[in-house]
Amino acid sequence: MKPKTIVILVGILVLLVVGIQYPTPKPEISLKAETVGLVMGFPVSNALIATWITMAVLLFIAWRVTRRMSDVPSGLQNLMEFFLEFVLNLCENVAGKNARRFFPMVATIFLFVVLNNWMGLLPGYGTIGLVKEPAGHAASYVFDTADLGALKVGIMPPGKAAEAAEHEATDTHAQSAPMEGKITGSFVPFFRGASTTLTTTIALALVVVTLIEYFGISTLGFFPYASRFVNFRRLLKGQPMGAIDALVGVLEAVSEGARIISFGFRLFGNMFAGEVLLLIIPFLFAWVVPLLFYGLEVFVGGIQALVFSLLALVFATMAVASHSEAHEAQH
Amino acid sequence: MEADAIKLLAAGLAIGLGAIGPGIGIGLLGAGAMEALGRNPEAAPTIQSNMILGIALAEAIAIYALVMALILKFV
Numbered sequence: 001m002k003p004k005t006i007v008i009l010v011g012i013l014v015l016l017v018v019g020i021q022y023p024t025p026k027p028e029i030s031l032k033a034e035t036v037g038l039v040m041g042f043p044v045s046n047a048l049i050a051t052w053i054t055m056a057v058l059l060f061i062a063w064r065v066t067r068r069m070s071d072v073p074s075g076l077q078n079l080m081e082f083f084l085e086f087v088l089n090l091c092e093n094v095a096g097k098n099a100r101r102f103f104p105m106v107a108t109i110f111l112f113v114v115l116n117n118w119m120g121l122l123p124g125y126g127t128i129g130l131v132k133e134p135a136g137h138a139a140s141y142v143f144d145t146a147d148l149g150a151l152k153v154g155i156m157p158p159g160k161a162a163e164a165a166e167h168e169a170t171d172t173h174a175q176s177a178p179m180e181g182k183i184t185g186s187f188v189p190f191f192r193g194a195s196t197t198l199t200t201t202i203a204l205a206l207v208v209v210t211l212i213e214y215f216g217i218s219t220l221g222f223f224p225y226a227s228r229f230v231n232f233r234r235l236l237k238g239q240p241m242g243a244i245d246a247l248v249g250v251l252e253a254v255s256e257g258a259r260i261i262s263f264g265f266r267l268f269g270n271m272f273a274g275e276v277l278l279l280i281i282p283f284l285f286a287w288v289v290p291l292l293f294y295g296l297e298v299f300v301g302g303i304q305a306l307v308f309s310l311l312a313l314v315f316a317t318m319a320v321a322s323h324s325e326a327h328e329a330q331h
Numbered sequence: 332m333e334a335d336a337i338k339l340l341a342a343g344l345a346i347g348l349g350a351i352g353p354g355i356g357i358g359l360l361g362a363g364a365m366e367a368l369g370r371n372p373e374a375a376p377t378i379q380s381n382m383i384l385g386i387a388l389a390e391a392i393a394i395y396a397l398v399m400a401l402i403l404k405f406v
Binding site: 030265266303307311 | 380383384387388390391394395397398401402405406
């Protein structure tokens with residue numbers, strides 16, 4: 001082997017071994033996005049702040065790219081044209097003649113979700129935040145404090161020093177005197193990947209399902225579209241086999257509702273599990289190994305955005321395909 | 332057994348058993364796609380995109396199981 005290869009391998013081994021000495025402290029994982037503060041009386045969570053940041057970034061990119069558009073694109077315009085052409089090809093492959101109609105929905109969902117997922121991996125998301133008084137359960141972390149005038153900054157020391165001792169939970173407030181230059185508390189990050197909370201993903205799912213119903217109704221008309229779900233025609237004519245039609249209609253309606261759950265939980269499950277993974281792996285091996293999982297998270301974030309928008313496109317195409325066409329194709 | 336012990340056991344069982352079905356399903360999808368690619372390499376983009384769609388739908392079931400396990404563990 002070349003000496004350069006040997007040096008690199010030895011370096012990685014050294015990093016691995018040293019990293020075991022300095023793991024991150026045991027992570028504090030909460031299913032719910034933690035509240036950071038109040039804005040005009042409404043609680044604002046860290047995932048909401050991340051959503052705002054994603055929106056700002058998207059709007060900035062949109063403004064910047066369309067400012068002085070050139071026929072031969074370069075730089076950021078080229079990158080955005082690549083993404084949009086990719087989504088347009090997808091739409092044309094799946095929806096055919098309805099591609100331009102569904103394109104805004106699909107492209108928005110894709111860009112928004114992929115940016116949400118990828119920005120959740122940036123440094124700062126989940127690492128910068130507030131130290132709050134623990135409410136109820138024991139404090140999780142011990143911070144070294146630094147005073148910068150009006151601002152008190154807590155810095156988490158590496159390794160085991162950051163874990164709060166178990167017995168502090170049983171001490172009463174008056175008895176547990178704070179150590180010199182250290183505070184204990186639980187950590188609330190300012191930013192958290194926006195798709196890691198069920199709120200964002202179910203909201204997106206509701207919007208998408210509503211849009212799909214709107215596309216169906218506006219293309220086919222209200223009663224033809226509703227006849228897919230409420231199909232009592234054969235039953236009312238006296239044919240007992242019409243009961244099957246009615247049952248199938250009810251099943252279709254239930255499956256439309258189940259789509260909300262499926263959309264929301266697919267994205268939430270993937271992203272939240274990814275975040276838990278990224279919190280726990282550095283707790284086990286601090287250095288080198290988390291890189292592999294970051295790569296996995298980048299991949300999964302992109303795939304989940306693609307799948308969300310692709311499924312929205314497919315369901316929209318199915319919704320506007322008129323019932324009689326599908327029937328005639330079958331017989 | 333105490334409630335906490337059962338919760339931990341339930342979380343492990345939830346994701347463990349819940350991943351069997353989707354695992355088999357995704358394997359079958361991959362096998363079908365590989366065979367189709369072998370028969371018709373020119374249709375690769377179509378096969379690939381449909382396979383990704385199918386895998387994402389099958390994986391969603393595993394994700395439901397994972398979410399149940401996470402709820403059991405952290406709530």
